[in-house]
Amino acid sequence: MNPAVWVERHGRRRPGDAALAEGEGVYATWAQWAERTARLAGGLREELGLKPGDRLAIVMRNRPQYLEALYAAWHAGLVAVPVNARLHRDEIAYVLEHSGTRVAVTDDDHADDVESLLGRVASLEAVVVAPGERWQRLGGAEPVPVADLAPSDPAWLFYTSGTTGRPKGATLTARNLLTASLSYFADIDPVAATDAMLHAAPLSHGSGLYGLPHVAKGAVSVLPESGGVDGAEIATLLRRWPGTSMFAAPTMVKRLTADPAVVGAAEHLKTIVYGGAPMYLADLEEALAVFGPRLAQIYGQGETPMTITGLSKADHAERDHPRWHERVQSVGFPRTDVEVAVVDADDRPVPVGETGEVLVRGDVVMAGYWDQPDATAETLRGGWLHTGDLGAFDDDGFLTLKDRSKDLIISGGMNIYPREVEEALLHHPGVRAVAVVGRPDPQWGETVVAFVVPDDEAAAPTPEDLDRTCLERIARYKRPKDYRVVPALPTNNYGKVLKRELRQQLAADAGSA
Structure with missing residues (x-):
């Protein structure tokens, strides 16, 4: 099943309905998007000489042209390589080189970086800026039929975030994308043609994957004009587009929960699907207080894609269950398809x-x-x-x-899981964020070190205060032996804490001692 078929079908069935929105305005109806997809696919095949199975990279912020490029690639039988636009130019070069990308589609914000890779990335033959003159010319080509994709054919190369080294390209097939979409309907949420999917998180990863079931059912894809997370803008879009769902990392949920504009528009929200990193209990309870039973959690990886277990909206709402607290700190129940x-x-x-x-x-x-x-x-x-x-x-x-598994700390033969130590420390009112890692120790094997971001650097909690907070909640052997107060934690482009860098910092400190 080629996902581009969904656009073609809705173009025939609901030609005048909104398909793509930029902010509050309709960017394209289904008929317009279907025609545009078929013509762009024709341009990619005829003008640029791409063949089924060739790789086309997309390096741009969230905007309607992103989805035009993605579905045109599939329509032409190409393998899409969505690249996180926040990567460094050298990191983008690696992804393009490793994937053997022949053509990259980008925007004005990233054109200089991507165009500089022509001649440096051996496989890269052309860079197309969208919107732009060449992009428009491709969109004026003769339309071509939707390419056949066998279930085992690659459709999306999902490059991992690379927290431990060079990213790897998970090869997602047409079957993988269809299964993930059907699993959304089975376990997360039904989708109606009157709904909307708001893409505030990157289309190159979670938001793009969760956009698939919404396109399949004919919901409108809404791209914020800001290209990102702006509370006032999101509040406006929730009121403009009924039945709106969105994918968000836990850090993003926390940010939205604290935004008065979003809080005021929460009643217009249908669903927030969150995942990609731990959601600490205190943050989750605050989000549920603001949004009500509109949250669903997913646990997955790019390799699955985003489909291993889930915690439904009903699970979140079942507060009278005797183990509710334990359940909402879990990642839920195995999904239907795995x-x-x-x-x-x-x-x-x-x-x-x-x-x-x-x-x-x-x-x-x-x-x-x-x-x-x-x-x-x-x-x-x-x-x-x-x-x-x-x-x-x-x-x-x-x-x-x-x-x-790489973050597990073994001290004196005892397993210590950093997350439970982090959960304990976050109960301290003066702790904004924390990351716990192991440090090599000649006597114990490893000792526990906590990097603490205080709410107020001038009044940071003392080690004695933090010890008391831990000892009220976890075993003594699990408490950190060292606390490092820092202004911020190192993160990658998806907001995941880079514990590798924290361990490297500890090693450097030990080497200079």
Whole structure:
């Protein structure tokens, strides 16, 4: 199933209805988008000489032309390579080189960086700026039929965020994208043609993936004119476009929760799907107080894509359940389309309540990593995707993540999961953010170090205060042996804390001592 078929079908069935919106205005009806997609696909095939299976990269901020390029690529039978536009030029170069991209579509904001890669990236033959004269010319080409995509054909190269090194390109097939879309309907939310999908988060990742089921059902795709997260603008768009859903990272949910304009328009919101990083309990309770039962959580990875477990809106709303607090701190129940297991180091299932690595298999799991057979074999060994995440099932089948396996701290032979230490420290009213890592120790193996961002640097909590907060909630052996007060935590372009950099900082400090 080629996702471009959805645009073509709605173009025939609902030609005059809004399909793409830029801010409050309609950018294109379904008939206009369908024709534009077919003509752009023709231009990509005829003028630029692209063939089915060739890679086309998209490097731009969220805007209507992004979705035009994405669906035109699929219409032409190409493999889309959505690239995080916030990456450094050298990081963009790596993705284009590794994927063998022949053509990149970009915008004025990123044109200088991307055009500078012509001649540097061996495979790159052309850069098209959209909107722009060449983009318009491509859109005036003769339309071509939607290309056939076999279920196993690559459709999207999803480059991971690269927190531990060079990003890998998860090869998502047509089957993967269809399965992920159907899973959304099964477990997250029904979608109607009268609904809208607001793309405030990057289209290159979660928001783009969750846009798929909305396009499939004919909902309007709304692109903020700001290209990002602006509370006043989002509030206006919620009132303009009824039935609006959006994908958001937990940090974004926290920001929206604190924005008076968004709070005032919360009644117009249909659903916030959040995921991609831990949502701490205090932040979640505050968000539920503001938005009510409109939150759904997903746990997934680019390799799955975004489909392993889910915590539904009903789960969030079931406050009278005796284990509600435990459940909302979990990542939910296995999704309809997958099998999920928790295993030991030998890939043997562990008993309920015990921690192990989370494995998943099903039609949503990637075909493998692009041009990296060894990494593919290691990650997909035994027919299961090895996520690298540590978790445990409870008696009801809800999965709680403990940490990434690489972040586990072993001190004196005891396993310490950084997240539970972070949760404890966040109860201190003077702590805005915290990240916990392990530091090598000759006696204990590792000791616990907490990097703390205070609400007020001039009145930062003392180590004694933080110790008391920990000891009220966790075992003594888990409390940090060292507290580092910092103005901010290092993060990547998706807001994930780079614990690798914190460990490197500790190593550098030890080397200079």
